[in-house]
Amino acid sequence: MRPDSGSTAGVSADLLAGVRVLDLTNVLAGPFAGYQLGLMGADVVKIEVPGTGDLARNLGADPELSARGLGISFLAQNGGKRSLTLDLKSPGGREVFERLVRGADVLLENFRPGVLERLGFGWEVLHALNDGLVYCAVSGFGQTGPMRGRPAYDQIIQGLSGMMSVTGTPESAPTRTGFPIADTLGGYAAAFAISAALVKRSRTGTGSFLDVSMLETAVAAMGWVVSDYLVAGREPRAMGNENATSAPSGTFATADGALNIAANKQEQYVELCTVVGRPELIADERFATREARKLHRAELKGELERTLGERSAVEWDELLSTSGVPVAPVLTVPQVLALDQVTERRLLHDVPMPTTAQGDELPSEIAGERSLRVLGSSVHVDGRPVGPARRPPQLGEHVDEILAEAGYTAAEIADLRAQGAV
Secondary structure, eight states: OOOOSSEEEOOOOSTTTTOEEEEOOOTTHHHHHHHHHHHTTOEEEEEEOTTTOOGGGGOSSOHHHHHTTOOHHHHTTOTTOEEEEOOTTSHHHHHHHHHHHHTOSEEEEOSOTTHHHHTTOOHHHHHHHOTTOEEEEEESSOSSSTTTTSOOOHHHHHHHHTTGGGSSOTTTOSOOOSSOHHHHHHHHHHHHHHHHHHHHHHHHSOOEEEEEEHHHHHHHHTHHHHHHHHHHOOOOOOOTTOOTTOSSEEEEEOSBSEEEEEOOSHHHHHHHHHHTTOTHHHHOTTTSSHHHHHHTHHHHHHHHHHHHTTSBHHHHHHHHTTTTOOEEEOOOHHHHHTOHHHHHHTOEEEEEOOSEETTEEOOTTTTTSSEEEEEOOSOOBTTBOOOOSSOOOOTTTTHHHHHHHTTOOHHHHHHHHHHTOO
């Protein structure tokens, strides 16, 4: 069920107000990074290929929107941006790009390594045009190394990074995570690095070249799992919903629904056994200490599930939520979006649905009669939820506006259009 409450009109933060980002990215990792910067107040100019634009415009669960260049995959992470179509292979397009680079703070791209350089805009050229520019290149494997030129999508990175090897049960692994986590992590890493580089520039006036590898970001994000091997020599393995570091810590069956319990500390285990009415498990030598519980986790799980099967996950959550034991039901996406905690924090934001797509009017049932609901930032700024300040752009919607800001006259813009440069 689509949540009907807990959304608000989008209002971006002002932390990056005055920062101009040239966003040349496609699909997910790069656009997600640009979206996060826009939520924090940056002016994000999305530079797209004339006629086609971001591939994500054609992706998503609604075929009609995808056919009109407003795929849900695009709508999800391009709110607040302005769209400029630009042919970087044309002389006019390159001249426009040079002018935009001179006035920009950040350049964000996720081409394969070397593509922008072959177009005549490697780091040395960009730095010469604007020595304060923060240039962030997001790629599957980084700008150097033997795999640098290989194509990579989220699925490839999940498998190559080791993520899939530790996801699922011993029987079902390797298993892909149910959402594009490698892309999302790569986007967050890029947005963080850009923000840090902007702080440096505010002190020194000098820009930076940021090389973000999705593979390395994915491996780094597995922190504890990787460290178990690096430090203890223990090869990580898939354990399903169990937590390798503690027990009882995992997912438990109840009379109705699954319940996550993470009694990672001794006092939490004691409290859990007390509240569920199984105090004899506290002194049981199989479960008396953390290490003993880890050795006998299957037996402990069975004992607890015998009792947990007497009530639903929701009922157990109500009983345990004030006990100090970390516990919560396992929810579906519709359920979490309707959760009071999420609706009160206003994670969802309503922006207008674009009225046209690539020059065509949208049917009334798509445009004008419904708003577009999107995810905002997970960060509140000065006590306020943060969302995109405007709707996602139509392809090339802001060509005239952006070029006029760059100093082009109406006649010059018309000429660039005639050349096919924009």
